[in-house]
Amino acid sequence: MIKVSTLLLSLVLTATVLAQPGPRHNLRFNQLAQRWDEAIPLGNGMLGALVWQKQGNLRLSFDRADLWDERKAMNLSLFNFSDVQRWVKNKTYDSAHLLGDKPYDAMPYPTKLPAAAMEFKISHLGKVVSNKLDIVTALNTVQFESGALFNCYIHATKDVGYFSFENIDEKNRPALLSY
Numbered sequence: 001m002i003k004v005s006t007l008l009l010s011l012v013l014t015a016t017v018l019a020q021p022g023p024r025h026n027l028r029f030n031q032l033a034q035r036w037d038e039a040i041p042l043g044n045g046m047l048g049a050l051v052w053q054k055q056g057n058l059r060l061s062f063d064r065a066d067l068w069d070e071r072k073a074m075n076l077s078l079f080n081f082s083d084v085q086r087w088v089k090n091k092t093y094d095s096a097h098l099l100g101d102k103p104y105d106a107m108p109y110p111t112k113l114p115a116a117a118m119e120f121k122i123s124h125l126g127k128v129v130s131n132k133l134d135i136v137t138a139l140n141t142v143q144f145e146s147g148a149l150f151n152c153y154i155h156a157t158k159d160v161g162y163f164s165f166e167n168i169d170e171k172n173r174p175a176l177l178s179y
Contacts, residue, residue, distance in 0.1 A: 026132055051142070
């Protein structure tokens with residue numbers, strides 16, 4: 001007879017094994033995203049990168065969580081919680097919405113700032129055959145018709161990352177267009 005503890009241990013171990021990410025969880029596409037908000041996301045909470053295509057070029061958009069324009073859009077000393085209580089009691093809570101929302105319609109801050117971007121001319125590498133984000137290794141690999149590979153990775157715990165092109169020679173090296 002199987003002991004209950006042995007059965008429970010077996011169930012826990014099975015559930016743990018099945019809960020791990022596998023190849024079926026990878027992101028796979030046959031092209032680069034055409035918009036930044038559909039890009040392959042890489043990052044560790046502080047440092048991030050988006051891999052996508054802008055105007056036919058491979059674009060890497062870099063970001064840091066601590067880059068903010070912190071200018072004040074409104075003077076918070078203009079009201080306090082007593083004002084909010086009064087607006088709720090008088091059913092004039094729209095006053096709070098006007099006071100809180102109006103400045104953000106007129107001023108684009110505070111806001112998150114992008115850190116940097118790099119673009120590479122890739123048209124001579126041919127069509128993108130595969131664009132994959134491996135969930136286990138956090139490596140984005142883009143394969144081109146020519147056999148060229150682009151790899152991008154952000155370290156999980158350090159503020160570093162890397163990108164590389166492979167299977168290229170001097171004549172088909174992607175040109176750095178901007179940074």
